[in-house]
Amino acid sequence: MNSYMQEAVKHLNKYDSSSKSAQDAQKLLNALKDTYEVVGCRFRHYKGGLYKVIGEVIHTETEEKLVTYEDQDGVLWEGPKDTFFGKVIVDGKEIKRFTKIN
Structure with missing residues (x-):
């Protein structure tokens, strides 16, 4: 913890x-x-981009859990937690959308 x-x-x-x-x-x-x-940890997107997890927020109306993360240019992004930690199919193989690199 x-x-x-x-x-x-x-x-x-x-x-x-x-x-x-x-x-x-x-x-x-x-x-x-x-x-x-994983706050402060870096992740590699399956398409190659590098991101740092800033934290998690909860949508005020839907209560959906969202992950906030920052790209290498300092731009903040936010996406559904399930999507961030989810998997995608690439060339018929299931892989993590974001892979922790540290």
């Missing part, structure tokens, strides 16, 4: 775990955990 996640857990532990707010926060923390483990 990275330092951001540790800090969030420490903050969350200050609240009564039976409260609705604490339960909602715990649910959100669990949902975001896997992305935050």
Whole structure:
């Protein structure tokens, strides 16, 4: 667990775990955990581009989880989490859309 996640857990532990707010926060923390483990890591897109994961956001209306990432020119991109961590078919072979390189 990275330092951001540790800090969030420490903050969350200050609240009564039976409260609705604490339960909602715990649910959100669990949902975001896997992305935050790769914040700051670099990924190679299957077409060759290099990107750094910035974090994860939740769409305000649909609550869809989106990954925010930055290309080599500093342009920020955002896409569905399922798509970012998903797979594509290339030449009849299933491969990761983004592959972690560090």
